Amino acid sequence: MDxxxxxxxxxxxxxxxxxxxxxxxxLDPAVGAGALLSAVQERFGTKVSLYGIDVDATVVRGLxxxxxxxxxxxxxxxxxxxxxxxxxxxxxxxxIAAVVLNPPFSYRGNGGDRIGYKEFSGRVAPAMRFLVEVLxxxxxxxxxxxxxxxxxxxxxxxxxxxxxxRRRYTVSRLERFKTTSFHGARxxxxxxxxxxxxxxxxxxxxxxxxxxxxxxxxxCVEVIRGRVPVHSVRATVPTDPxxxxxxxxLRMRTPDMVASAALADEGPLIMISRVGRWSDPTLLDVGxxxxxxxxxxxxxxxxxxxDSLQGSLREAKANFLSAYRGxxxxxxxLAAIQAQLEELGWHTHVVKASGSVEACCCGDSAARECxxx
DNA sequence: ACCTCGACAATTTGGAAACT
DNA sequence: AGTTTCCAAATTGTCGAGGT
Numbered sequence: 330m331d332x333x334x335x336x337x338x339x340x341x342x343x344x345x346x347x348x349x350x351x352x353x354x355x356l357d358p359a360v361g362a363g364a365l366l367s368a369v370q371e372r373f374g375t376k377v378s379l380y381g382i383d384v385d386a387t388v389v390r391g392l393x394x395x396x397x398x399x400x401x402x403x404x405x406x407x408x409x410x411x412x413x414x415x416x417x418x419x420x421x422x423x424x425i426a427a428v429v430l431n432p433p434f435s436y437r438g439n440g441g442d443r444i445g446y447k448e449f450s451g452r453v454a455p456a457m458r459f460l461v462e463v464l465x466x467x468x469x470x471x472x473x474x475x476x477x478x479x480x481x482x483x484x485x486x487x488x489x490x491x492x493x494x495r496r497r498y499t500v501s502r503l504e505r506f507k508t509t510s511f512h513g514a515r516x517x518x519x520x521x522x523x524x525x526x527x528x529x530x531x532x533x534x535x536x537x538x539x540x541x542x543x544x545x546x547x548x549c550v551e552v553i554r555g556r557v558p559v560h561s562v563r564a565t566v567p568t569d570p571x572x573x574x575x576x577x578x579l580r581m582r583t584p585d586m587v588a589s590a591a592l593a594d595e596g597p598l599i600m601i602s603r604v605g606r607w608s609d610p611t612l613l614d615v616g617x618x619x620x621x622x623x624x625x626x627x628x629x630x631x632x633x634x635x636d637s638l639q640g641s642l643r644e645a646k647a648n649f650l651s652a653y654r655g656x657x658x659x660x661x662x663l664a665a666i667q668a669q670l671e672e673l674g675w676h677t678h679v680v681k682a683s684g685s686v687e688a689c690c691c692g693d694s695a696a697r698e699c700x701x702x
Numbered sequence: 703a704c705c706t707c708g709a710c711a712a713t714t715t716g717g718a719a720a721c722t
Numbered sequence: 723a724g725t726t727t728c729c730a731a732a733t734t735g736t737c738g739a740g741g742t
Contacts, residue, residue: 333719434719452731480717508723516719556714558728576726604717605725622715623726658718658725681714706741714733721726 333511335364335431335476342520343429343474344368346503351471352376353426356417358406358463359383363392365429366399377426380417382406406462413466425467430475432459434516434656449493456481457490464494464523472498472524476506479517480656485664498523517656548675550638551628552666553594554603555620556682562588562619575621576602579611588619592683597635598626599642604660607650610642620682625666628680641673648672 335343343365351373357365360381369377379399383389389403402415412418421428434456443452446461453461456477463473481487482502494500504520511518555574562573563586570587578584579602598613604623612635613626620626629638642649648669653659667677 478719485716511719518719554715559726560728602725604727606723622728655717656719658720658727660717662716704742707739709738710736712733712735715731716729717731718727718729722724 333434334361336510336512337364337368339431339476339506339510340364340368341371342504342506343476344372346474346520346522347372347427348471351426353471354378354380354421354424355427355429356380356421356425356467356469357382357429357431358418359430359432359459360392360401361385361388361431363396363399365431366396369427369429380420382412382415382417406459412462418466421467425469427471428463428467428469428473428475430459430463430473432456432475432477434478434481446490447493447496449490451486451489453487453490454478454481454484457487461490464497468525470525472522475521475523476518477521478656479505479519479654482519482521483654485662494523496527497525499526517659548634548637549630549678550634550670550675551678551680552663552670553598553620553626553628553680553682554663555622555624555626557588557592557619558622559586562586562621565589571616572618573621574600574613574618574624576605576623579608579624584618590617590619592619593617594620594626594628594683596628597632598628599635599638600624600626601642601649601661601666603666604658606659607646607653609646610639612639625661625663627670638675641670641675645669645673 347369355366355369355377360366360383363381366379366381370379381392381399381401382404384403384405386403389401392399393401400417400420402417404411404415404418406412432455444458444461446465460473460475460477491500501522502519503522506518506520508517557573559575567587567589569590571590571593572584573586573588574584575586579600595617596613599610600613600620601610602608602623603625627638629635652665652669653661663679667679670677
């Protein structure tokens with residue numbers, strides 16, 4: 330299990346987020362060195378009683394010695410039996426005012442544990458599993474204050490779970506911490522508050538499929554996620570070489586690698602970086618090239634559209650900048666790219682990399698425009 | 703001869719307490 | 723702080739056995 334304990338400065342922000350007149354029981358189910366509870370104690374003094382749980386027996390022993398006034402239990406929060414048997418958890422079930430939480434983030438890839446919470450069921454990152462453990466068994470009257478990796482907050486596959494949580498809690502992201510806030514790691518995290526009571530009066534996110542398609546002339550654009558990882562290009566010498574384009578080439582302009590023509594996409598393409606940071610869209614105006622899996626290419630239908638698409642992208646720069654998400658490296662999902670483009674009045678059509686150019690996806694009247702263009 | 707199902711392979715896609 | 727690499731689950735494609 331990872332042990333990235335909460336730095337003092339972060340813990341203080343968590344305590345500061347709690348209401349001024351707060352009092353009652355506070356539980357930290359992943360207490361570690363006790364930084365969060367210490368900060369709460371410093372702010373609220375004798376108005377609070379403090380409970381902690383940790384899986385690490387050494388940590389628990391140390392904390393019990395250092396804080397004789399706290400109730401500290403040793404248990405694995407993800408083991409139902411051990412959890413429910415622990416003194417701290419039982420006390421919290423009886424009555425709890427607030428839960429403070431800095432769960433383990435440790436996670437790579439798209440996996441995670443399959444969990445259920447109310448109407449949600451699916452795979453989630455460990456941090457979310459910790460949060461759900463709390464929510465499914467405890468009813469903190471004031472709320473939950475959790476430090477979560479941005480990936481857990483923003484990941485597409487966690488949205489149905491957040492939806493289920495929002496039905497019962499008002500969820501707010503109170504603060505984004507600096508990526509350097511945790512010692513020995515660079516990670517994007519946020520302070521998220523869950524207050525009992527649903528948050529459905531908050532402005533809902535506009536769903537893409539709820540938007541009216543704009544049919545004023547053809548504004549079709551194909552969205553292509555590159556499919557070739559850099560390492561696979563380095564490992565092979567193609568017999569039919571075409572330029573290989575990677576995020577590094579967006580600024581350098583001149584491709585410095587080649588890959589097999591079988592993997593190439595037909596131009597003209599406007600390329601944006603899927604992973605990394607937004608840089609001005611780069612136009613590849615002639616011929617074909619192979620796209621790295623860190624790039625997304627936009628392919629409009631005609632030269633006039635090419636210009637107007639570039640204009641749209643320039644205009645929407647700020648929106649694209651804020652659409653990048655992630656705990657570590659920032660990235661755009663295909664859905665996020667589509668949402669941005671649709672907002673600008675483009676019809677998007679995700680097509681496979683190195684496939685053939687597909688038929689126009691507009692409505693009938695606009696399709697005729699396309700053919701003329 | 704044709705359809706269905708399931709195992710396995712290949713590709714696609716989101717994502718990373720990362721890397722430089 | 724900005725960026726690079728490439729992983730692993732999810733999804734899609736395919737192939738053959740067995741049923742109709």
